[in-house]
Amino acid sequence: MRSNILLSRIALGLYLVIFFTYLLGPLVIMSMTAFNSNPFPTIIPWDCFSFEWFQVLANDERILRAILNSVIIGLGTVVLSVAMGLAASLILTQIWPRWRSTYYTIIIAPILIPGVVLGISTVVFWDRLSRILGPATDGLFHNGIFLTILGQSTFIASYTMLVFVARLQRYDPGLTEAALDLGATHVQAFRKILLPFMRPAIASAAVLAFLASFENYNTTTFTFGRYPTLTIELAQKVRYGINPSISALAFIIVSLTVFGALATEAWRRGRIKAEAERNGEAVAQGRSILPGFLRGNWAAGALVLFSFVVITLFWTARVYSPDQCKAEVRAAKQAEAAKRREELLRRRAQQRMQQQMKGPDIFTPSGKPAPAEGASTGKPAGGKVPFGSVFDPGNLEGQSGTGAAPDQGSNAAPAAKPSPFGSVFDPGNLANQAGAGADGESGEAPSEKADENGGEKPAPPFGSVFDPGNLKGVGGGAGEGN
Amino acid sequence: MAGGVGVDLENLWIRFGDFVAVRDANVNINGGDFFSFLGPSGCGKTTILRAISGFLQPSEGRVLIGGNDMAGIGPNKRPTALIFQNLALFPLMKIWENITFSMEVKGASSAERRKRADELLEMIALEGQGDKLPSELSGGQKQRVAIARALCAEPDVLLLDEPLSALDLKLRQHMRTELREIQQRVGITFIYITHDQGEALTMSDNVAVMRAGVIEQIGTGHDVYDLPATPFVASFVGENNVFRGRILEVNGTEALIRTNRSGDLLAQITPAARGVLKPGDEAMMFIRPEALSLVDDAGAHEKTSLTAKVVNEEFEGNSYSVFLEGDGGKRIKMSLPNVGQDRIASKGEDLTLKYELRNAVVMPAGELAAE
Ligand SMILES: Nc1ncnc2c1ncn2[C@@H]1O[C@H](COP(=O)(O)OP(=O)(O)OP(=O)(O)O)[C@@H](O)[C@H]1O
Numbered sequence: 049m050r051s052n053i054l055l056s057r058i059a060l061g062l063y064l065v066i067f068f069t070y071l072l073g074p075l076v077i078m079s080m081t082a083f084n085s086n087p088f089p090t091i092i093p094w095d096c097f098s099f100e101w102f103q104v105l106a107n108d109e110r111i112l113r114a115i116l117n118s119v120i121i122g123l124g125t126v127v128l129s130v131a132m133g134l135a136a137s138l139i140l141t142q143i144w145p146r147w148r149s150t151y152y153t154i155i156i157a158p159i160l161i162p163g164v165v166l167g168i169s170t171v172v173f174w175d176r177l178s179r180i181l182g183p184a185t186d187g188l189f190h191n192g193i194f195l196t197i198l199g200q201s202t203f204i205a206s207y208t209m210l211v212f213v214a215r216l217q218r219y220d221p222g223l224t225e226a227a228l229d230l231g232a233t234h235v236q237a238f239r240k241i242l243l244p245f246m247r248p249a250i251a252s253a254a255v256l257a258f259l260a261s262f263e264n265y266n267t268t269t270f271t272f273g274r275y276p277t278l279t280i281e282l283a284q285k286v287r288y289g290i291n292p293s294i295s296a297l298a299f300i301i302v303s304l305t306v307f308g309a310l311a312t313e314a315w316r317r318g319r320i321k322a323e324a325e326r327n328g329e330a331v332a333q334g335r336s337i338l339p340g341f342l343r344g345n346w347a348a349g350a351l352v353l354f355s356f357v358v359i360t361l362f363w364t365a366r367v368y369s370p371d372q373c374k375a376e377v378r379a380a381k382q383a384e385a386a387k388r389r390e391e392l393l394r395r396r397a398q399q400r401m402q403q404q405m406k407g408p409d410i411f412t413p414s415g416k417p418a419p420a421e422g423a424s425t426g427k428p429a430g431g432k433v434p435f436g437s438v439f440d441p442g443n444l445e446g447q448s449g450t451g452a453a454p455d456q457g458s459n460a461a462p463a464a465k466p467s468p469f470g471s472v473f474d475p476g477n478l479a480n481q482a483g484a485g486a487d488g489e490s491g492e493a494p495s496e497k498a499d500e501n502g503g504e505k506p507a508p509p510f511g512s513v514f515d516p517g518n519l520k521g522v523g524g525g526a527g528e529g530n
Numbered sequence: 531m532a533g534g535v536g537v538d539l540e541n542l543w544i545r546f547g548d549f550v551a552v553r554d555a556n557v558n559i560n561g562g563d564f565f566s567f568l569g570p571s572g573c574g575k576t577t578i579l580r581a582i583s584g585f586l587q588p589s590e591g592r593v594l595i596g597g598n599d600m601a602g603i604g605p606n607k608r609p610t611a612l613i614f615q616n617l618a619l620f621p622l623m624k625i626w627e628n629i630t631f632s633m634e635v636k637g638a639s640s641a642e643r644r645k646r647a648d649e650l651l652e653m654i655a656l657e658g659q660g661d662k663l664p665s666e667l668s669g670g671q672k673q674r675v676a677i678a679r680a681l682c683a684e685p686d687v688l689l690l691d692e693p694l695s696a697l698d699l700k701l702r703q704h705m706r707t708e709l710r711e712i713q714q715r716v717g718i719t720f721i722y723i724t725h726d727q728g729e730a731l732t733m734s735d736n737v738a739v740m741r742a743g744v745i746e747q748i749g750t751g752h753d754v755y756d757l758p759a760t761p762f763v764a765s766f767v768g769e770n771n772v773f774r775g776r777i778l779e780v781n782g783t784e785a786l787i788r789t790n791r792s793g794d795l796l797a798q799i800t801p802a803a804r805g806v807l808k809p810g811d812e813a814m815m816f817i818r819p820e821a822l823s824l825v826d827d828a829g830a831h832e833k834t835s836l837t838a839k840v841v842n843e844e845f846e847g848n849s850y851s852v853f854l855e856g857d858g859g860k861r862i863k864m865s866l867p868n869v870g871q872d873r874i875a876s877k878g879e880d881l882t883l884k885y886e887l888r889n890a891v892v893m894p895a896g897e898l899a900a901e
């Protein structure tokens with residue numbers, strides 16, 4: 049009997065763990081990748097704890113503009129769909145009972161219609177309308193923000209209406225009658241009695257509407273025009289390759305959500321507590337019955353803790369520099385790379401045999417196998433790590449340049465990959481290669497320049513690279529690379 | 531007290547689709563009266579009240595308040611205030627805001643409202659509780675707040691829809707007295723709805739007894755109790771023993787009834803049936819349990835006495851209830867005051883009971899109130 053209970057408890061615990069891992073795991077992992085200096089969103093391998101991606105994010109004009117668009121559209125949708133939902137729900141309570149279910153079906157239908165259809169129909173409808181009204185093709189009816197707000201509100205208003213209907217079901221129409229009976233006009237009864245009663249529902253509906261608008265993609269794809277929202281922008285970005293600045297954004301959103309949830313919960317608990325205390329005055333015994341843990345407000349505690357963690361995190365970001373760590377990571381990787389040295393040398397030897405005819409300049413063509421490697425591993429799959437070891441200075445005297453340069457070039461162009469350089473060009477080890485970076489400084493490493501521009505993450509990784517002490521001017525590699 | 535505003539219902543019909551909720555009601559309520567509508571659940575009491583307060587338009591007939599036809603005048607324009615069956619206090623407003631809501635909608639300042647609220651809170655003995663929320667009050671306190679809120683509107687007519695039904699017995703009895711006192715103090719017309727006949731009888735100047743949308747009798751509590759107009763009123767208001775039978779002879783206001791099971795009995799004809807009841811008519815005769823007593827000598831008039839066998843006896847503190855079985859299984863209840871007897875009779879004993887002629891009423895047979 050006892051063991052049965054224990055067993056079921058364990059099973060339940062296990063289930064909960066799995067469930068929450070499934071639910072929250074991706075979010076946690078993604079949030080963590082925001083702090084990994086590795087240029088691809090990953091936590092294994094963990095390179096260095098770094099805030100560089102937040103900076104990348106902060107400098108990304110398109111993302112910032114998209115967020116602004118999303119917020120504007122979100123607010124517009126909140127206003128429109130809360131108003132429409134409230135009106136719809138009020139009509140539902142007033143309408144003749146026989147028509148109620150028909151009306152309800154009609155008003156709920158937009159939820160069942162695919163968002164894509166809503167998006168297309170919105171665009172088509174307003175386009176037709178603007179044509180009927182006048183020849184203007186660039187007016188309000190073609191404005192992305194206007195269209196997106198309308199398109200999203202068509203179905204978000206249905207959601208908010210459901211929230212309002214749920215609340216209205218608990219409303220005693222006798223209250224409105226009582227107000228009328230006491231001399232209030234219908235408007236006064238609505239404003240002073242019904243609206244205050246609906247306020248919590250209006251707040252939840254507004255939050256719901258904002259979130260639904262913020263995360264909407266299907267409908268917005270067709271309506272956004274010249275005002276891409278965040279989801280649109282992210283989707284476009286992913287097409288060109290992804291970097292952890294998106295994780296950083298995710299982390300910020302998750303943090304705001306957690307913060308918001310905790311704050312509401314803390315506030316709610318605080319109110320319950322206050323109420324309990326007030327009742328405690330009236331009914332003195334009622335108080336001691338309350339278990340001790342109810343007196344504390346765990347949500348408030350968690351909120352404080354959470355805020356503390358976040359503040360610490362960002363405070364750390366101001367003073368902490370991952371350079372030291374990066375150096376260490378590089379060292380570790382090199383140690384690992386040393387093991388592959390033999391094999392690499394063998395391959396290099398083969399290459400050299402093939403390209404024997406040419407001099408040191410041949411490095412570029414002779415690098416072919418290496419870039420191939422770089423292309424396959426380096427591009428989207430986040431295989432920067434192998435290069436860290438590949439470019440071990442000890443082995444790849446001049447050659448490293450061959451591998452590095454094309455590879456860097458290809459990476460730098462589309463999606464800012466600064467950190468690989470950071471580790472690749474570890475000053476301590478890369479006596480020769482460091483030259484590549486050094487050359488860049490002297491204007492001969494456009495690949496890195498491109499990188500800096502595209503990657504918006506200049507200082508930390510290169511800071512160490514450009515250490516003059518390391519740069520013995522052996523930068524041939526980089527020059528060759530170009 | 532005279533000079534209050536009267537309310538008149540003239541040929542009032544209220545229908546919901548095919549359903550007739552109120553059928554041809556004619557009521558004249560004097561200004562300053564405490565008037566009750568009494569009837570079982572669903573008989574149309576609330577409907578009448580809603581017609582008076584303006585939430586329902588009569589299907590036919592008129593509602594007059596102070597002699598003015600109220601047709602087309604909305605609830606917020608009528609000089610009435612309604613205390614709802616469920617009180618309908620505004621849950622999000624503090625007590626003082628609730629009480630002075632009628633002033634707020636007229637634009638009174640917060641200070642004025644505070645002042646008035648304090649006066650009214652004192653009247654309902656809730657001083658210093660104005661800043662609570664309705665949910666923080668007890669049932670009886672809420673009750674009083676609802677009354678204060680209605681009075682604050684200074685209505686000419688206060689309408690109360692079973693305001694005491696949610697309270698426990700003790701509090702209900704207390705509130706009855708209090709309501710009556712308030713009514714006498716403010717001197718306005720109270721129209722009170724209840725399905726509790728005790729409530730109606732204690733508080734009212736006049737009572738209207740309703741059944742299924744029809745007003746069966748209007749009169750003082752005494753009239754209704756002692757001289758019920760219909761079998762329904764007789765059986766609904768208070769307890770009653772019913773004897774069915776046929777009229778043998780009519781003699782002025784008296785009639786001799788051949789009851790089905792208890793022999794020939796004399797009774798007075800209820801005023802509403804005088805001149806209507808003829809020999810041979812099916813009739814019902816009613817005698818209250820407390821109107822029956824034991825025959826102490828053999829000299830009882832045989833037409834006002836009957837014999838029955840004791841079935842059971844219950845001690846009820848201030849009285850004994852004796853249940854007897856007359857000829858042919860007729861159930862009779864007798865109620866005797868407790869004046870120190872050990873018991874009244876033993877089971878199976880045959881008792882002869884008598885009554886005063888004026889305590890027995892007879893009327894044409896009709897429907898009884900459901901038990
Ligand atoms: N809006 C309505 N539509 C249809 N029928 C109604 C409506 N309001 C009331 N009725 C019917 O009218 C009859 C009288 O209702 P009313 O509310 O007046 O009863 P009541 O005497 O107040 O009963 P109670 O003592 O239970 O409050 C009931 O049978 C009820 O079903």
Ligand SMILES: [Mg+2]
Binds near residue numbers: 575576577691
């Ligand atoms: Mg009612």
